[in-house]
Amino acid sequence: MKEEFISVEDSLRALKWRAPADRVLERSLHAALAARREMAPKRRALDLIPRALRLPLAACWTASLAFWWLTPKEQTSSATSVAIHKSVPDPASLVAQQESTRQLTHELLLALEDHGRRR
Amino acid sequence: MPLSEATLIRLHTEYALMAFRFAWSVTREEALAQDVVQELFLRLARGTLRVDGARSERSLIFRMVRNLALDLLRRGRVREDAASRWAAELPEWFEPVAGGEEEQTQRALTEILCLLPEEQRSVIHLHVWEDLSFREIGELLEAPTQTVASRYRYGLAKLREALQHLETVLL
Numbered sequence: 602m603k604e605e606f607i608s609v610e611d612s613l614r615a616l617k618w619r620a621p622a623d624r625v626l627e628r629s630l631h632a633a634l635a636a637r638r639e640m641a642p643k644r645r646a647l648d649l650i651p652r653a654l655r656l657p658l659a660a661c662w663t664a665s666l667a668f669w670w671l672t673p674k675e676q677t678s679s680a681t682s683v684a685i686h687k688s689v690p691d692p693a694s695l696v697a698q699q700e701s702t703r704q705l706t707h708e709l710l711l712a713l714e715d716h717g718r719r720r
Numbered sequence: 721m722p723l724s725e726a727t728l729i730r731l732h733t734e735y736a737l738m739a740f741r742f743a744w745s746v747t748r749e750e751a752l753a754q755d756v757v758q759e760l761f762l763r764l765a766r767g768t769l770r771v772d773g774a775r776s777e778r779s780l781i782f783r784m785v786r787n788l789a790l791d792l793l794r795r796g797r798v799r800e801d802a803a804s805r806w807a808a809e810l811p812e813w814f815e816p817v818a819g820g821e822e823e824q825t826q827r828a829l830t831e832i833l834c835l836l837p838e839e840q841r842s843v844i845h846l847h848v849w850e851d852l853s854f855r856e857i858g859e860l861l862e863a864p865t866q867t868v869a870s871r872y873r874y875g876l877a878k879l880r881e882a883l884q885h886l887e888t889v890l891l
Contacts, residue, residue: 608883609876609883610876612879613879616826617815629754632761633732633764636762637723640767
């Protein structure tokens with residue numbers, strides 16, 4: 602540095618910067634801390650998930666939602682039991698039903714014979 | 721991810737005063753400097769400005785302060801060459817000194833510093849009062865070291881002229 606500038610530099614260094622009032626800087630710290638506290642709860646839930654897992658987890662959730670939406674609804678358990686009872690009848694009731702049909706057929710044939718004789 | 725409360729307090733303790741002085745130097749207005757410091761720490765708290773991973777935290781803070789200050793000046797449309805305004809209303813940057821020659825020297829230096837282009841004033845501020853080397857200043861102003869040194873020399877030459885003029889007046 603040239604000597605001619607050194608005296609100017611010294612004159613500048615001799616000047617002491619005026620400190621601001623304490624409250625000026627305190628206010629900026631309080632505002633920053635308040636802003637930080639406002640930010641924190643919004644991000645807390647997301648912060649629990651490691652950054653590397655966020656994208657794969659989001660993809661899994663989206664896929665599971667798509668499957669749930671596109672898959673036909675399953676039958677309830679009561680509907681299923683009704684269907685089972687309808688399609689597999691009880692053998693005893695089948696025998697009773699067959700016997701009743703045979704009885705009615707016999708009675709019908711007798712009635713027809715009786716009717717033919719009368720004519 | 722916002723800064724932890726402890727980190728925010730540490731940054732404020734270490735850099736708030738330094739940031740305020742530099743912002744005041746750039747803007748020349750105390751109220752604007754307060755706004756710059758407030759905005760700086762709000763952005764750090766919200767994570768929109770970050771210091772993690774910086775090679776020099778201090779230099780990064782200076783760069784942020786300068787950018788915020790210049791943004792504020794642009795928004796406020798404060799004219800850099802408003803010489804008449806600054807001649808009438810000098811910023812009270814420095815501790816007052818007892819009258820006489822010392823006071824006149826301080827006034828002359830303040831007046832010339834105030835009227836210097838912002839680039840020269842910032843270089844002088846960072847080199848004289850914050851002890852940054854020309855290389856460090858060049859990095860934070862994104863300018864070659866030679867350019868920074870030239871700005872410093874031009875600035876000092878104007879200040880020297882002012883002091884010489886004052887000497888002739890006093891003699």
